[in-house]
Amino acid sequence: MRHLLSAKDLSREEAVAILDTAATMAATQQREIKKLPPLRGKTVVNLFFEDSTRTRISFEAAAKRLSADVINFSAKGSSVSKGESLKDTAQTLQAMGADGVIIRHPASGAPFRLATSGWIDTPVINAGDGKHQHPTQALLDAYTMRRNLRGDDAIGSDLGGVRVLVVGDVLHSRVARSNVDLLHTLGATVTLVSPPTLLPVGVERWPCAVSYDLDGAIAQGADAIMMLRVQRERMSAAGGGFFPSPQEYSRKFGLDRNRLAALGPDALVMHPGPMNRGLEISAEAADSAQAVILEQVTNGVAVRMAVLYMLLGGSEGATGGTA
Amino acid sequence: MTSGTPARSATERVVLDSSDIARALTRIAHEIIERNNGSAGLVLLGIPTRGADLARRLGERVLQADGRDDPAETLVGTLDITLHRDDLRRHPVRPIEPTTIPASGIDDKVVVLVDDVLFSGRTVRAALDAISDVGRPRAIQLAVLVDRGHRELPIRADYVGKNLPTAAAEHVRVRLAEVDGVDEVAIGRSTGEES
Numbered sequence: 001m002r003h004l005l006s007a008k009d010l011s012r013e014e015a016v017a018i019l020d021t022a023a024t025m026a027a028t029q030q031r032e033i034k035k036l037p038p039l040r041g042k043t044v045v046n047l048f049f050e051d052s053t054r055t056r057i058s059f060e061a062a063a064k065r066l067s068a069d070v071i072n073f074s075a076k077g078s079s080v081s082k083g084e085s086l087k088d089t090a091q092t093l094q095a096m097g098a099d100g101v102i103i104r105h106p107a108s109g110a111p112f113r114l115a116t117s118g119w120i121d122t123p124v125i126n127a128g129d130g131k132h133q134h135p136t137q138a139l140l141d142a143y144t145m146r147r148n149l150r151g152d153d154a155i156g157s158d159l160g161g162v163r164v165l166v167v168g169d170v171l172h173s174r175v176a177r178s179n180v181d182l183l184h185t186l187g188a189t190v191t192l193v194s195p196p197t198l199l200p201v202g203v204e205r206w207p208c209a210v211s212y213d214l215d216g217a218i219a220q221g222a223d224a225i226m227m228l229r230v231q232r233e234r235m236s237a238a239g240g241g242f243f244p245s246p247q248e249y250s251r252k253f254g255l256d257r258n259r260l261a262a263l264g265p266d267a268l269v270m271h272p273g274p275m276n277r278g279l280e281i282s283a284e285a286a287d288s289a290q291a292v293i294l295e296q297v298t299n300g301v302a303v304r305m306a307v308l309y310m311l312l313g314g315s316e317g318a319t320g321g322t323a
Numbered sequence: 324m325t326s327g328t329p330a331r332s333a334t335e336r337v338v339l340d341s342s343d344i345a346r347a348l349t350r351i352a353h354e355i356i357e358r359n360n361g362s363a364g365l366v367l368l369g370i371p372t373r374g375a376d377l378a379r380r381l382g383e384r385v386l387q388a389d390g391r392d393d394p395a396e397t398l399v400g401t402l403d404i405t406l407h408r409d410d411l412r413r414h415p416v417r418p419i420e421p422t423t424i425p426a427s428g429i430d431d432k433v434v435v436l437v438d439d440v441l442f443s444g445r446t447v448r449a450a451l452d453a454i455s456d457v458g459r460p461r462a463i464q465l466a467v468l469v470d471r472g473h474r475e476l477p478i479r480a481d482y483v484g485k486n487l488p489t490a491a492a493e494h495v496r497v498r499l500a501e502v503d504g505v506d507e508v509a510i511g512r513s514t515g516e517e518s
Contacts, residue, residue: 032458
């Protein structure tokens with residue numbers, strides 16, 4: 001494993017190894033002294049061509065806890081707004097001595113291009129590209145599920161038999177794509193629940209079931225429900241033709257009090273954030289005892305520490321070693 | 324690594340058998356108690372993999388010899404040193420082992436580090452760093468089953484099962500029932516692999 005570009009690239013063994021490493025990283029974050037030395041002297045660049053606060057801060061915290069130096073590069077007000085290409089930006093960063101690049105880009109496939117074009121020779125971590133992939137989000141979701149559903153037996157285990165509902169705007173969601181790939185690899189059963197207009201072409205070939213009926217899907221039982229954000233910024237107007245009105249979306253696909261009760265108290269309520277309270281998730285559901293939304297944020301740092309350690313912690317060019 | 328039959332090459336020589344190891348551990352347990360005037364305020368931290376098993380065995384003996392019937396977990400923990408190694412970037416990524424600290428913590432305790440073989444001293448140096456991330460013990464002591472010499476750092480052990488003079492090219496294999504299915508220490512010509 002040299003880069004982390006897509007959740008689809010991970011084998012079951014690699015994914016479990018990352019989750020296990022994340023568990024040991026999480027344990028160190030309970031201590032008074034949270035900083036660890038393995039990436040001392042390494043420089044990690046956060047290359048963000050798209051606005052993101054949570055993911056950038058999470059990666060930054062993870063890299064700093066491992067003693068790496070972090071350079072934040074955001075496209076706004078930078079050379080990119082003067083017309084610099086991805087290639088020139090990346091090579092400039094390499095020339096400054098970057099040992100790893102974390103990239104978020106509005107174009108699907110940009111991290112893959114960066115990793116495989118020969119422009120730079122550092123590990124590349126995809127922090128979200130267009131509507132394509134967001135692998136560390138899928139890893140932190142899987143970690144959160146495994147920790148809560150498997151408890152003390154979590155180390156070494158996958159998510160075999162776990163039933164997950166992914167609800168909402170699948171069309172625009174790289175979180176949904178990454179999660180379907182990774183959860184399938186880990187043995188979980190995934191059902192996408194969405195209005196037909198918010199499902200991408202070709203979804204029938206994804207390794208998951210599809211439903212248009214949230215109440216029906218909940219009635220069949222679920223161990224975790226993941227509410228996707230309605231991505232207003234990717235739609236033209238409110239709704240934007242994908243659904244008649246926010247009210248109707250909320251009534252048919254929002255997680256409200258009744259649906260929370262129907263899920264039962266043991267099902268995990270998850271959301272990748274930021275939440276549209278009152279649209280895809282009610283305040284009651286978001287603040288309920290079974291919501292693990294803040295824990296997802298905490299686990300995000302541990303999972304990203306694990307990924308950074310596994311990609312940058314060993315010798316240059318050393319492959320494998322994840323088993 | 325999980326197989327029950329040890330892979331012993333023809334050139335290997337067993338220097339400690341199972342009863343030798345048991346006697347050495349019993350002696351070390353008594354030395355620990357004697358030197359620290361009992362087992363109160365003591366924490367044994369083993370370095371995975373085999374140091375952790377040795378620490379558990381030592382802990383049981385210490386508790387028994389001091390007439391306590393507390394469970395071993397109150398006295399014994401494990402300490403991962405992987406993240407503190409000075410050779411991390413010379414090797415492929417190493418998996419991290421769990422660190423478990425007894426519930427009472429290590430602040431103001433006497434910590435006895437336990438490992439199987441003391442060689443260059445670099446593992447112990449990493450362990451000292453790892454300990455300072457977890458807390459501030461009153462003192463740190465070092466117990467090893469085998470001291471084979473060839474130190475590269477100014478580090479020595481407080482409790483030694485056996486001093487084993489070796490050539491640098493030789494390798495020392497500690498095998499424990501918990502991991503290898505048998506208790507023994509063997510010495511042989513190096514085949515490139517090093518413990």
